[in-house]
Amino acid sequence: MEKTTQLYEGKAKKVWATDDPDVVIVDYKDDATAFNGLKKGTIVGKGVVNNKMSNYLMQLIEKKGVPTHYIKELSDRETAVKKVKIVPLEVIIRNRAAGSICKRLGLEEGMDFVCPSIEFSYKDDDLGDPLINGYHAVSCGFATQEEVDTIKKMAFTVNDVLKEYFASIGVELIDFKLEFGKTSDGQIVLADEISPDTCRFWDIETHEKLDKDRFRRDMGGVEDAYAEMMKRVGLD
Numbered sequence: 417m418e419k420t421t422q423l424y425e426g427k428a429k430k431v432w433a434t435d436d437p438d439v440v441i442v443d444y445k446d447d448a449t450a451f452n453g454l455k456k457g458t459i460v461g462k463g464v465v466n467n468k469m470s471n472y473l474m475q476l477i478e479k480k481g482v483p484t485h486y487i488k489e490l491s492d493r494e495t496a497v498k499k500v501k502i503v504p505l506e507v508i509i510r511n512r513a514a515g516s517i518c519k520r521l522g523l524e525e526g527m528d529f530v531c532p533s534i535e536f537s538y539k540d541d542d543l544g545d546p547l548i549n550g551y552h553a554v555s556c557g558f559a560t561q562e563e564v565d566t567i568k569k570m571a572f573t574v575n576d577v578l579k580e581y582f583a584s585i586g587v588e589l590i591d592f593k594l595e596f597g598k599t600s601d602g603q604i605v606l607a608d609e610i611s612p613d614t615c616r617f618w619d620i621e622t623h624e625k626l627d628k629d630r631f632r633r634d635m636g637g638v639e640d641a642y643a644e645m646m647k648r649v650g651l652d
């Protein structure tokens with residue numbers, strides 16, 4: 417598999433075309449941003465952690481019946497994935513209150529939810545990824561009703577798979593963001609990444625944060641937290 421031209425450079429990844437029109441290569445960087453790009457920095461080694469952890473989790477999820485974009489890990493930072501058209505929704509599942517929902521609803525961080533919740537944001541950096549509902553997604557043509565239903569079902573299955581897996585390595589999955597894409601033959605698949613950049617992970621006993629919140633909140637120990645997650649997943 418050969419990289420040809422660079423298609424896109426985002427905040428944390430570059431995407432390259434290949435000689436196969438249905439395959440692209442994702443290249444994970446150490447660059448970190450938060451608060452819609454307002455805060456910028458570097459987390460040394462993050463690209464390697466996110467690449468390897470995301471690939472491990474995508475394979476686990478695929479085995480449990482949810483299709484993903486994953487094809488093959490090519491190096492520490494590079495992975496071949498199916499070329500998809502990203503559905504312009506950030507899909508967020510929450511098991512406990514943290515981050516934006518605490519501000520929005522005045523909840524205390526760590527409040528346990530009665531059952532997992534799902535929400536959608538419209539992927540648009542200029543608008544700050546505004547919160548929308550499933551009706552907006554369909555009415556505005558971001559996805560069909562059938563696609564929204566598929567995405568919801570897959571997202572809750574991913575939550576079940578990940579919650580159980582992370583609990584087995586002493587980590588509580590607080591919340592996370594997923595993105596879905598459409599392949600050239602119209603199939604909805606899980607895309608983007610699943611990593612400490614896109615999930616909140618707390619140690620199950622101590623509730624120590626093992627994710628990007630350490631960067632967002634200048635807590636220190638950012639690289640150590642990513643390395644600890646890598647170790648617990650057994651990838652170090």
Ligand code: UDP
Nearest residue numbers: 508514515516517591592593613614615616
């Ligand atoms: N998240 C993400 N990208 C975003 C927004 C959120 O990966 O652009 C993840 C975030 O890491 C957390 C979950 O989605 O695990 C919920 O984030 P929240 O809505 O609380 O927003 P935040 O507090 O991160 O701004």
